[in-house]
Amino acid sequence: MHELGIAEATLDAVRKEAARHPGARVTRVGMRIGELAGIDASALRFAFEAIVRGTDFEPLQLEIEYCLQKRKCLDCGLDFVVRDYDLQCPACHGLRSDCIGGEELDLAFVEVEEYAAS
Amino acid sequence: MQRVELGQKVLSENARIAAELRDRFREHGILCVNLISSPGSGKTSLLERTLERLPKTERVAVLTGDIQTENDAARLRRFGFPVKQITTGGTCHLDAKMIEHHLSDWPLENLDVLFIENVGNLVCPSSYDLGEDAKIVLLSVTEGEDKPLKYPSIFFKSELMILNKMDLLPYVPFSVEAAVENARRVHPGIEIVKVSCTTGEGLDLWLNWIEKRRRAANAQTTESVV
Numbered sequence: 554m555h556e557l558g559i560a561e562a563t564l565d566a567v568r569k570e571a572a573r574h575p576g577a578r579v580t581r582v583g584m585r586i587g588e589l590a591g592i593d594a595s596a597l598r599f600a601f602e603a604i605v606r607g608t609d610f611e612p613l614q615l616e617i618e619y620c621l622q623k624r625k626c627l628d629c630g631l632d633f634v635v636r637d638y639d640l641q642c643p644a645c646h647g648l649r650s651d652c653i654g655g656e657e658l659d660l661a662f663v664e665v666e667e668y669a670a671s
Numbered sequence: 672m673q674r675v676e677l678g679q680k681v682l683s684e685n686a687r688i689a690a691e692l693r694d695r696f697r698e699h700g701i702l703c704v705n706l707i708s709s710p711g712s713g714k715t716s717l718l719e720r721t722l723e724r725l726p727k728t729e730r731v732a733v734l735t736g737d738i739q740t741e742n743d744a745a746r747l748r749r750f751g752f753p754v755k756q757i758t759t760g761g762t763c764h765l766d767a768k769m770i771e772h773h774l775s776d777w778p779l780e781n782l783d784v785l786f787i788e789n790v791g792n793l794v795c796p797s798s799y800d801l802g803e804d805a806k807i808v809l810l811s812v813t814e815g816e817d818k819p820l821k822y823p824s825i826f827f828k829s830e831l832m833i834l835n836k837m838d839l840l841p842y843v844p845f846s847v848e849a850a851v852e853n854a855r856r857v858h859p860g861i862e863i864v865k866v867s868c869t870t871g872e873g874l875d876l877w878l879n880w881i882e883k884r885r886r887a888a889n890a891q892t893t894e895s896v897v
Contacts, residue, residue: 555762555763555764555794555795555798558762559681559682559798562681562682562684563681566677566679566681566683570675570677574673574675577673580672584681588823589823589824589827589828590798590824591794591795591797591798591822591824591825592798638820638823638856638857640856640859648859652827656827658680658681658682658798659677659678659679659680659681660677660678660679660680660681661676661677661678662674662675662676662677662678663674663675663677664672664673664674664675665672665673665675666672666673667673
């Protein structure tokens with residue numbers, strides 16, 4: 554339910570980035586959302602489309618990369634993806650690991666396109 | 672067409688203010704905890720039972736967040752400690768800017784512990800760092816033991832889970848064992864304290880937890896170094 558605020562923060566960041574590229578327009582924005590971030594991707598998409606409508610940024614495509622929880626095993630060093638809350642290392646079956654992914658709420662990239670010379 | 676890699680946090684402005692708040696709390700050796708739960712899990716009741724047990728000389732303050740009303744602040748002011756209501760006017764969580772704003776006229780050098788009671792919501796508050804030392808999640812036995820699996824973010828990020836309303840266990844089909852197991856599936860290291868704000872069960876354990884963390888926070892003050 555706070556996806557609207559997240560969408561606004563994203564559009565603000567896009568606005569800042571657009572200001573650094575005079576003579577070009579932002580056509581696509583990429584986000585990374587972790588499964589532990591507490592963000593609903595479809596609600597975010599809905600909110601983003603709603604606030605972009607009627608602005609100079611329209612049309613602006615939103616690409617969301619959904620990131621599962623990733624951990625590093627402290628026993629054997631393997632990086633593994635957690636499924637269904639199973640935190641056991643699939644290689645050595647160790648239970649000690651650090652979380653190295655899954656909390657993302659990141660603005661990954663923007664794509665900008667030069668305006669055609671008139 | 673040009674692709675510009677950014678790799679920045681969406682909530683970078685919130686993160687910046689939260690980092691400033693954290694620095695200020697450290698500078699003054701303040702323990703700050705952020706209480707998060709669904710509406711009605713007992714955050715205000717836990718704070719009432721906490722404040723009424725603390726000696727009046729303790730340097731404790733509360734910021735309490737709600738969408739509307741001053742009700743919680745009125746409940747908590749009865750105990751004589753400084754309490755401020757943050758009314759968000761519709762926003763479903765507290766953010767760092769609200770905390771910064773409401774602390775602006777409070778002398779932090781007079782404070783050892785700051786309790787922040789977030790807006791009742793098990794989802795959104797987990798995304799916003801408020802500069803706290805620890806997030807604390809409350810789960811009451813009337814909510815169902817599967818909540819940690821359904822709302823993993825806040826259980827993953829909390830250092831302590833308060834399992835509240837233990838006195839109601841005889842009346843609800845709730846398995847404490849399953850709730851604990853679910854919380855630890857999401858967050859193996861989470862500490863758990865079982866509490867009843869009605870009978871007082873477990874409140875000593877909770878107060879001990881706060882006292883332990885208060886000592887740690889007060890000891891790491893950067894004031895004494897300067």
